Amino acid sequence: MKKRKNxxxxxxxxxxxxxxxxxxxxxxxxxxxxxxxSFCYEDSEAMxxxxxxxxxxxxxxxxxxPTVDEFIQRMCALxxxxxxxATASGMSxxxxxxxxxxxxxxxxxxxQSIFGSTHTVITKxxxxxxxxxxxxxxxxxxxxxxxxxxxxxxxxxxxxxNPGLDVxxxxxxxxxxxxxxxxxxxxxxxxxxxxxxxxxxxxxLVTHSATKWIDGQGRVLGGIxxxxxxxxxxxxxFCRSTGPSMSPFNAWVLSRSLETLHIRMARHSESAxxxxxxxxxxxxxxxxxxPMLASHPQHEIAKQQMTGGGGIVCFEIKGGLERGRRFLDxxxxxxLTANLGDSRSIASHPASTTHAKLSEADRLKSGITxxxxxxSVGLEHFSDIIADIEQALEASK
Ligand SMILES: *Cc1c(COP(=O)(O)O)cnc(C)c1O
Numbered sequence: 001m002k003k004r005k006n007x008x009x010x011x012x013x014x015x016x017x018x019x020x021x022x023x024x025x026x027x028x029x030x031x032x033x034x035x036x037x038s039f040c041y042e043d044s045e046a047m048x049x050x051x052x053x054x055x056x057x058x059x060x061x062x063x064x065x066p067t068v069d070e071f072i073q074r075m076c077a078l079x080x081x082x083x084x085x086a087t088a089s090g091m092s093x094x095x096x097x098x099x100x101x102x103x104x105x106x107x108x109x110x111x112q113s114i115f116g117s118t119h120t121v122i123t124k125x126x127x128x129x130x131x132x133x134x135x136x137x138x139x140x141x142x143x144x145x146x147x148x149x150x151x152x153x154x155x156x157x158x159x160x161x162n163p164g165l166d167v168x169x170x171x172x173x174x175x176x177x178x179x180x181x182x183x184x185x186x187x188x189x190x191x192x193x194x195x196x197x198x199x200x201x202x203x204x205l206v207t208h209s210a211t212k213w214i215d216g217q218g219r220v221l222g223g224i225x226x227x228x229x230x231x232x233x234x235x236x237x238f239c240r241s242t243g244p245s246m247s248p249f250n251a252w253v254l255s256r257s258l259e260t261l262h263i264r265m266a267r268h269s270e271s272a273x274x275x276x277x278x279x280x281x282x283x284x285x286x287x288x289x290x291p292m293l294a295s296h297p298q299h300e301i302a303k304q305q306m307t308g309g310g311g312i313v314c315f316e317i318k319g320g321l322e323r324g325r326r327f328l329d330x331x332x333x334x335x336l337t338a339n340l341g342d343s344r345s346i347a348s349h350p351a352s353t354t355h356a357k358l359s360e361a362d363r364l365k366s367g368i369t370x371x372x373x374x375x376s377v378g379l380e381h382f383s384d385i386i387a388d389i390e391q392a393l394e395a396s397k
């Protein structure tokens with residue numbers, strides 16, 4: 001039989017499409033879905049060898065599964081990673097990446113501008129196990145090095161951050177992490193490997209919520225941790241026993257999604273850039289924020305480390321909290337939903353929803369102003385997206 005190997009010299013776009021679990025005797029074209037919890041052995045010797053790690057035979061889908069492996073291999077090709085472990089959600093990826101490396105007495109240095117549930121894990125749960133944390137302001141990178149303590153084990157950052165779209169220089173941060181022998185863990189959810197590859201900039205670990213742009217159609221939850229094999233092995237050891245593994249069904253959906261990730265991110269970025277440019281200067285808005293606008297405070301860094309701005313545009317509507325809510329009520333096309341990174345455009349108002357439980361002072365520290373609106377720009381015709389936003393701005397006066 002003709003052997004078709006996926007050549008490592010192929011471009012990541014090609015690899016994300018062509019890496020596939022080995023063909024079965026049916027010679028299927030598309031990768032099959034191995035929806036099975038466990039795997040069988042011909043005899044007791046084969047079973048013994050599998051459990052003794054002498055073969056790479058599959059054992060149990062909490063450890064590994066061919067469909068999940070396909071997704072992991074595709075993500076490794078995209079991020080330029082040696083190894084990966086896929087999880088049930090983005091939060092289990094973030095949590096697994098913390099628990100694999102942090103123990104009682106250790107210190108985590110994290111950006112303050114992070115996803116809400118990550119903030120909860122860091123401030124409410126890690127301290128229960130005696131793991132300390134310090135937050136830094138990612139817009140003041142010169143303050144970070146002084147916050148590293150002898151027990152600091154990890155630096156965690158999201159860039160661009162959710163929802164504030166702050167950007168930090170990953171290569172510079174990686175230098176600091178290396179100098180102090182600290183693991184640099186980057187949540188690359190907003191950029192995706194299409195627009196930014198943290199490992200190539202010196203990060204040690206990349207974490208993802210695959211629920212967002214990677215799925216791209218708001219169907220399944222998923223997450224992944226990627227990096228050098230020796231590090232991912234630690235994450236695997238923790239997750240294999242504690243059980244946050246990705247379902248083969250979700251992996252199958254997400255692998256199909258990766259085949260269109262490049263063309264989708266190009267379109268999301270193109271429409272988001274057009275939206276940001278069109279809205280900048282709009283009389284209903286205080287400001288518009290998007291990494292590829294020259295007015296973005298870290299625009300130069302974004303241009304250097306990202307090949308596109310991504311699909312999220314933020315703006316501050318004049319009139320604060322109440323006007324923000326009125327704006328949502330006037331939208332006709334855009335969805336009001338908690339997700340982002342969908343083919344359907346979404347509007348959200350963090351101050352009255354995801355971040356409503358925080359005090360106003362804490363919201364401001366994470367960059368959540370009262371009239372902040374986050375738009376996840378979808379794949380609809382651009383004219384329809386902007387028309388809906390403009391009419392809702394007008395009608396919410
Ligand atoms: C959504 C999100 C997460 C959490 O992912 P889930 O799949 O919802 O668990 C983590 N980080 C960022 C930046 C996110 O946007």
